Amino acid sequence: MIISVGDAVSEVLLKNNIFPKVLIVDSVVMRKPIKPLTAKGYETLNLRNAPGTISDEAWGVIDSAIKHHSKAKVTVEGEEDLLALVAILSAPANALVVYGQPSEGMVVVEVAATKKGEIRAIVDAMESRLVSKS
Numbered sequence: 001m002i003i004s005v006g007d008a009v010s011e012v013l014l015k016n017n018i019f020p021k022v023l024i025v026d027s028v029v030m031r032k033p034i035k036p037l038t039a040k041g042y043e044t045l046n047l048r049n050a051p052g053t054i055s056d057e058a059w060g061v062i063d064s065a066i067k068h069h070s071k072a073k074v075t076v077e078g079e080e081d082l083l084a085l086v087a088i089l090s091a092p093a094n095a096l097v098v099y100g101q102p103s104e105g106m107v108v109v110e111v112a113a114t115k116k117g118e119i120r121a122i123v124d125a126m127e128s129r130l131v132s133k134s
Contacts, residue, residue: 003091005084005099007037009106022065024083026076030102042073051079058083063090088119
C-alpha cells in the first residue's frame with residue numbers, strides 16, 4: 001500500500017503510473033494555490049485541518065480512506081503538511097507513506113512498529129500545541 005501526502009508528490013506518482021491507495025492533497029504547493037489534482041478512479045473524501053494542526057477529523061477520515069475498499073483522494077480544506085504523521089500511524093505494516101520535502105525531493109517512510117513508536121512519541125509531544133479539537 002502506498003499513501004501519498006502532498007499535491008506535487010501525488011501528481012508525480014500518478015504521472016509515472018504509480019497509483020497510491022490514498023492521496024492526501026490540499027491544492028497548495030510551496031504555499032501557493034494550484035489547480036486541484038485530478039485523479040480518475042479515486043473516491044473523494046473531504047476534511048478540514050487548520051494550518052499547523054492535526055484535527056480530530058483528520059484522524060477519522062484518513063483512517064477510513066486507508067481501510068476503504070477502493071482508492072481514495074482526501075481533499076483537505078486547510079493544510080495537509082502534518083498529515084503524513086497521521087498516515088504513518090494509521091497505515092498497516094509495510095505500507096509506504098510518501099511526502100514532499102520542499103526543495104529537496106520525496107521522502108518515503110516504510111511503516112513498521114518501530115516507526116509508529118517514533119511518530120507516536122512526536123505526536124504525543126506536540127499534542128497540546130498542534131492537535132485541534134474541531
